[in-house]
Amino acid sequence: MINNNVSQSNINMGKAADSQPINSQSKLSSSVPPSPVSKSSYPLNNTIGLEKGQIIQGEVVDLRSNEVSVKLEDGRILTGKLEDGNHLAIGENVTFQVEEVSLKSLSLKILSESQAVLKDTTIDKALEAAGFSKNNKNRGIVKSLLNQQMPIDKNTIGLLIKQSIAFKDTPIDTLVFMNKYHIPVTKENIDSLKSLSNSEQNILNHIAELTNEIPNLLEELSNRSYGEIITKGNELLNIILQNSSLNDFMENKEITLTSFDTFSASGVSSVNRDLPPLSLDSVYLNNTILSSNERLELTRFLEADPSAKSLFSEKLLEGIIDGTANMKEVAELLKEAFPSGSFQDNNNLMRDKIQSSIQHVLSAFEALQNNDPVNLINEYLTDADRIHLLQNLDGFSLPEEVNDQIQSGNISTNELLKWIQNKLSTTPESSIRRLFSSKEYKTLMKEELISKWTLTPNSLTKEGIVDDYYENLAKQLTDIKGFISSSFQGSQENLQGQAGHLQDNISFMNQINEFFTYFQLPIKLKEQVANSKLFVYTRKKERRTAEEGISVLLHLDMEHLGPLDIHVDLHNKNLVSRFYINDNDTSNLISSNMPLLEAALERKGYSLNAEVLIREKDMNIVEEFTKQEENTSFVPRYNFDIRA
Known part of the structure; x- marks a missing residue:
């Protein structure tokens, strides 16, 4: 089968990170005779017109490592990546299936003659029975239905043809997937499904937009009447702080935390x-x-x-x-x-x-x-910022010890905001207006929201943390939308829309999780907030244990390492991991640090077999979902009544 992600730059973790790559051509020459035909004597590689899933036949004219060159009947030479092609011989006529295709790359899979004939026959008979033309687009629709084990009757094919016209830029596999799991085929849902794979449209980006914009509400509040500033300022703090009041804090000051x-x-x-x-x-x-x-x-x-x-x-x-x-x-x-x-x-x-x-x-x-980080203000406010913040808090009559903690930065954002909230009703109007319009106070609000709307690696060890996280986030988004609607009468429609988009994404992810275990988790690391996606390769009704074998995909968007896909297979206490990254520098860095991961897992009783590979394409979550449904080695037999 084709390896869609692995290039010749792959680094096997069994070798040293800086070892020289093996000369694949010299290694191959002992088992495969030199090509009798030079590729330069044929037209250049041309993938125009090819579609994923298409069946092609041709003569093998060249074999090089994990690549094969095939001469088609029209004279074109197609060169694509191929695994398990050791048994092929130059000059042999072979049937292939297109696994992946773009203007720059092609991946193929060998298809046995019986498979190819049976699948082609099944597709053509289905179209003939339904009364649809046997063009490449319609064949692609039936093939996708077969791969995802969907009915190939007239109504289903006709519905997919109509949807493919209405949403012409949407891949057929996506439309079939949505129909299979009863997800309404609308532009909004298509965009939501696309956003699951698009790193620019993830939950973390929505959170970043909201945490930047919500503190700006303070600027508008600072121009309201004194009574409204106190009322609305307190209401916004209640939404952001969520739980315990300062009274709880004061009663437990001696115990703390x-x-x-x-x-x-x-x-x-x-x-x-x-x-x-x-x-x-x-x-x-x-x-x-x-x-x-x-x-x-x-x-x-x-x-x-x-x-x-x-x-x-x-x-x-x-x-x-x-x-x-x-x-x-x-x-x-x-x-x-x-x-x-x-x-x-x-x-x-x-x-x-x-x-x-x-x-x-x-x-x-x-x-x-081991509890979540406390989020001290010295982590994001400079000495000068804290002095300026103290000046703006001058009229709040904070205890001397709190002022000292602000100056040193050894006070949590949450604790300081509670002190401010507690003093709002007794603070002079000019002091409140000055604080609400200051950049330091907006930063406090932003950092508290980030703290509430992200998770830490330690927190992920707590049972039920993911459910609690999304439940709390959804509640806060509802409260924020209500606050904006009642307090700003249409002047913050953009912000309200952003909160709505995030709610829609969460709702759609919840719908996906009816069938598959998939979720995005904004992770707050030591020096950055990273987006992560976790997908478990099994349907929810088919939950598996470590003894039976579990496969997961973890995607991380890292500031310095770039996008990182980690495929993990766990069987009992044995882990097999494949790290897919973008370049050799990142590969060398991860490879050199792999012994640390191996040692940490060994202390917990696990063995690790890992390799670092160069990614050739971005993760497509619909493909990951449908991989569970495809069984390309088996084509079900259908009986068709042409009179139907």
Whole structure:
């Protein structure tokens, strides 16, 4: 079968990334005789008029590695990519099926004579029975219906002919796919299906447009009356912040971020999801982590231990005793003092108690770290920006400690917006107008929306996270559309339309997921937000386990690596992965780092066999869907009544 994606630049992960490519011609010369005919003696490769799925016959005039040159009856020489052609001989007449075709490339698949005759006969009989002409377009429609295991009766063929005329730029495979899964064939749905494959029309791009535009609503609000500024500003913040209020935050200020209700023996807590996410810099080592006696014993030990006493200041030790020490600082110093996780103490009982306390602190800190990033404002606001923000917040009467956190940048976006919301009703009009028109406040709003509307790699490990993500996103989009409609009376139709487009995409994806597991996930990485698409190669009603074998396709749009397609086959604990990328530089980079991935998977009990390949075409999601339905080695037999 043809490999539509692999070029001669493929790099096998079994070889060194910088190894020299094998000379395929010299390797081939021992098993395949030299071509008796030079390609230059024939007309140049001409693919005009060829269509995907078309059957062609011709004489093999050249074989080179994974390419074959075929002379057709009209004298044309077609050169296309071909796998499993080792058994072919120059001079042999062979029947091929066109797998992929463009002005620049051609991919072929060998078709046995019986297959070719049976398929051609079936197609022609279907058209004859239905009373339609046997032109290439109609043959293509019937072939696509056969491949996707659809009826080839008169009504179905006639419907597809009409739709192909109405939507002449839409591939036949797409129209057949939509009919098969009862997706209404409309321009909107065709565009939505196309957007699933088009990296320029993904959910992330819609999110980027909205997060850029929604904060600009503040500019218009700043020109409203004082009462309306407060009312509408508060309403917009409610939509963006969604959950916990500042009152919840104030009540839990001492605990912060996570409520450690019950610790297991390993020190991992149950997390109170209702609390607002705060900075790790605001988490204190208090009674929720260690009791007062445990903190006192730990302090005495740290004062006496030679590895620790030089690291822990007197002030920090006092903070551990009274429960005001910074959790992050204590945990990092403990890891520095005891990198092996153990220490010497003659009193075995005391040693075990201290070791248990240290492990408790480190486990609790690790549990906090594994939550979603806190989105500190120093990640996107410069020192100058934060000074300007403080000036614009001058009339908000924020606590001194909050002002200090703003200046240092060690406050989360979510926490700061809650403080601002809490102070809106008591802040002078001029201060609110100044803040709402400032670029720093718009940036806060934008970053909070991005945080809400993207996922992190860590968050993907949580059960049900994808359903929750889309449910929350859909709710916020509905709320935003309602807010715009009631507050701006037609002046923000473009923004409302953008929110509607994103809702339509989500709704269409939900419709697709009735049959297949496919979704887009905007992933927030350390230095960029990347669009990702995940497709599982099985219909939902045919769910498979790792023991039975699972195949998935993951697509990532990376800022520096470019588009990246990863095909993964999992059987038990064995992973076979193929990375499809755009160029050799990216290939070398991924290849050189592959041992890190192999080692990480090995620690989790998986073995990895990976290769990095050069992509020759972009992913077409409709093709990926229909691959599950095609069985080109079998053509069902149909009986036709010409009188019908």
